[in-house]
Amino acid sequence: MPAEQMDIFASKKALAAPLLSVQGLTKRYGARIGCADVSFDLYPGEVMGIVGESGSGKSTLLSCLAGHMAPDAGSVVFQTAAGPRDTVRMSEPERRMLARTDWAFVHQNPRDGLRMGVSAGGNVGERLMAVGARHYGGIREKATDWLGRVEIAADRIDDRPSQFSGGMQQRLQIARNLVTGPRLVFMDEPTGGLDVSVQARLLDLLRGLVRQMGLSAIIVTHDLAVVRLLADRLMVMKGGQVVEQGLTDQVLDDPQHGYTQLLVSSVLQV
Amino acid sequence: MSETAYNFGYLDEQTKRMIRRAILKGLAVPGYQVPFASREMPMPYGWGTGGVQVTAACLTPEDRLKVIDQGADDTTNAVSIRSFFQRTAGVAVTGATRDATLIQTRHRIPEAALTEDQILVYQVPIPEPLRFIEPRETETRKMHSLQEYGLMHVKLYEDIARHGQIATSYAYPVAVEGRYVMDPSPIPKFDNPKLNDCPAIQLFGAGREQRIYALPPYSKVVSLDFDDHPFVASKADHACDLCGSGVSYLDEVIVDDQGGRMFVCSDTDYCGARVAAGQRGRLSPPEAA
Ligand SMILES: Nc1ncnc2c1ncn2[C@@H]1O[C@H](COP(=O)(O)OP(=O)(O)O)[C@@H](O)[C@H]1O
Ligand SMILES: [Mg+2]
Numbered sequence: 001m002p003a004e005q006m007d008i009f010a011s012k013k014a015l016a017a018p019l020l021s022v023q024g025l026t027k028r029y030g031a032r033i034g035c036a037d038v039s040f041d042l043y044p045g046e047v048m049g050i051v052g053e054s055g056s057g058k059s060t061l062l063s064c065l066a067g068h069m070a071p072d073a074g075s076v077v078f079q080t081a082a083g084p085r086d087t088v089r090m091s092e093p094e095r096r097m098l099a100r101t102d103w104a105f106v107h108q109n110p111r112d113g114l115r116m117g118v119s120a121g122g123n124v125g126e127r128l129m130a131v132g133a134r135h136y137g138g139i140r141e142k143a144t145d146w147l148g149r150v151e152i153a154a155d156r157i158d159d160r161p162s163q164f165s166g167g168m169q170q171r172l173q174i175a176r177n178l179v180t181g182p183r184l185v186f187m188d189e190p191t192g193g194l195d196v197s198v199q200a201r202l203l204d205l206l207r208g209l210v211r212q213m214g215l216s217a218i219i220v221t222h223d224l225a226v227v228r229l230l231a232d233r234l235m236v237m238k239g240g241q242v243v244e245q246g247l248t249d250q251v252l253d254d255p256q257h258g259y260t261q262l263l264v265s266s267v268l269q270v
Numbered sequence: 271m272s273e274t275a276y277n278f279g280y281l282d283e284q285t286k287r288m289i290r291r292a293i294l295k296g297l298a299v300p301g302y303q304v305p306f307a308s309r310e311m312p313m314p315y316g317w318g319t320g321g322v323q324v325t326a327a328c329l330t331p332e333d334r335l336k337v338i339d340q341g342a343d344d345t346t347n348a349v350s351i352r353s354f355f356q357r358t359a360g361v362a363v364t365g366a367t368r369d370a371t372l373i374q375t376r377h378r379i380p381e382a383a384l385t386e387d388q389i390l391v392y393q394v395p396i397p398e399p400l401r402f403i404e405p406r407e408t409e410t411r412k413m414h415s416l417q418e419y420g421l422m423h424v425k426l427y428e429d430i431a432r433h434g435q436i437a438t439s440y441a442y443p444v445a446v447e448g449r450y451v452m453d454p455s456p457i458p459k460f461d462n463p464k465l466n467d468c469p470a471i472q473l474f475g476a477g478r479e480q481r482i483y484a485l486p487p488y489s490k491v492v493s494l495d496f497d498d499h500p501f502v503a504s505k506a507d508h509a510c511d512l513c514g515s516g517v518s519y520l521d522e523v524i525v526d527d528q529g530g531r532m533f534v535c536s537d538t539d540y541c542g543a544r545v546a547a548g549q550r551g552r553l554s555p556p557e558a559a
Contacts, residue, residue: 121431126420126424135496158431
């Protein structure tokens with residue numbers, strides 16, 4: 001099985017240039033290390049999980065990748081429609097443009113990723129309007145469709161997210177992000193603050209969307225069940241460093257690094 | 271203290287120069303909100319201190335000033351601002367739109383077409399059109415500079431979703447010269463078309479918020495809308511009960527406690543001139559024989 005996966009992986013590589021190519025990415029907070037010398041390639045259609053204990057640098061890395069934070073060193077080359085570009089050295093307008101077209105960002109706390117004073121439909125429609133949609137009926141139709149895809153009843157379209165449960169808010173945030181068909185989705189603990197049963201449903205939904213849309217994604221989580229379900233590849237972080245990376249099943253079934261072994265075993269004990 | 275103790279237009283020359291620089295910058299970058307160091311004026315905020323400072327910086331002794339509030343020359347606010355400049359600048363005043371060289375206004379654009387020889391100064395309470403949906407000033411500034419205006423349409427979307435149509439009827443947002451989105455101050459959207467291609471200079475002053483912005487003559491000003499919900503410059507579906515005008519913006523006035531109403535032009539100069547010229551409306555007194 002792992003060998004077969006390796007083959008698929010190799011053929012993917014042969015077919016396409018990486019969607020995202022990260023080299024030597026480093027971010028310090030004063031003397032403290034946020035993340036250090038992180039390098040990896042992400043290929044179109046791949047989902048990569050980043051795991052590690054709290055404080056290991058996952059959020060810092062994701063923020064640097066998504067352009068929310070400027071790294072101290074390294075490059076993040078994204079395959080734009082016009083060819084590969086280092087997003088670290090891009091102008092801010094260009095980066096913000098990417099952020100509302102090719103990229104999406106799902107925050108752990110839906111309040112950080114939603115407009116709480118705007119209806120569900122308006123939340124989903126915002127990205128459409130941001131890229132120039134000017135037909136109300138068309139925007140509403142698309143919003144309705146996307147609410148359906150994240151299992152929110154169409155008659156909730158004019159309700160505000162504050163009237164939604166935590167799980168619904170998170171699904172709304174996902175709809176709002178995916179409506180414009182981004183090519184790369186960043187997620188920071190997307191199932192983080194939710195009850196276990198709600199988490200499972202959200203994971204199922206995410207898995208379905210990722211498969212249907214052929215999404216490329218980078219998912220930060222401390223939950224190995226999440227990566228097992230969603231991620232093709234896995235990166236393990238400790239103290240800001242990547243200590244191990246590889247195909248998810250390989251890393252989880254046969255962890256090489258002592259820290260990964262600990263992580264995996266502590267999960268198995270649960 | 272004698273009235274001659276005031277500098278011309280109340281503000282000192284240095285302050286007026288500072289305001290003029292902000293105005294010039296505003297004219298150079300139409301629709302862009304220029305910060306300025308707003309001064310304390312001898313009237314409360316909300317009484318148009320931004321407009322008053324802009325007017326003070328623009329007035330010359332030869333000017334003829336008109337001040338309107340909701341279209342009327344005779345409201346308390348209009349009267350007190352007019353007398354303020356009579357006292358501090360000694361300028362001539364008028365109620366006739368056509369005769370004025372500078373018009374300070376709150377909530378209306380006069381009905382009569384403006385000319386290249388005129389300046390229209392608006393009193394602005396909240397200059398930032400993105401404020402209602404994005405309260406962070408750092409973020410709205412960035413949105414303007416990067417022309418990220420999707421949120422303006424989110425506001426209009428919310429309007430239609432809630433009311434079945436764009437319910438915003440005052441301070442209806444506009445795009446200026448295809449660049450900056452601007453709040454035209456709380457004029458009725460009926461007046462929005464008059465912002466466009468206007469021969470007069472239009473200046474906007476927000477005192478409390480310390481912002482000045484401007485439209486040079488003949489600026490292209492477009493009201494935001496959706497393809498399937500186009501902008502409509504609506505007004506009450508009546509004619510003026512005093513002068514019979516079917517094209518002017520109307521105020522609804524309750525005339526008794528039986529629910530009797532009448533509709534009258536909000537622009538008192540326009541209405542008065544029509545009546546003087548013999549025009550009649552539904553409730554005009556019968557003609558003297
Ligand atoms: N804004 C910040 N200022 C200073 N140190 C920070 C800041 N954010 C994170 N750190 C530190 O950087 C390291 C990595 O943090 P973070 O990226 O949040 O890890 P994780 O998301 O894996 O929990 C930690 O030591 C954390 O204390
Ligand atoms: Mg984190």
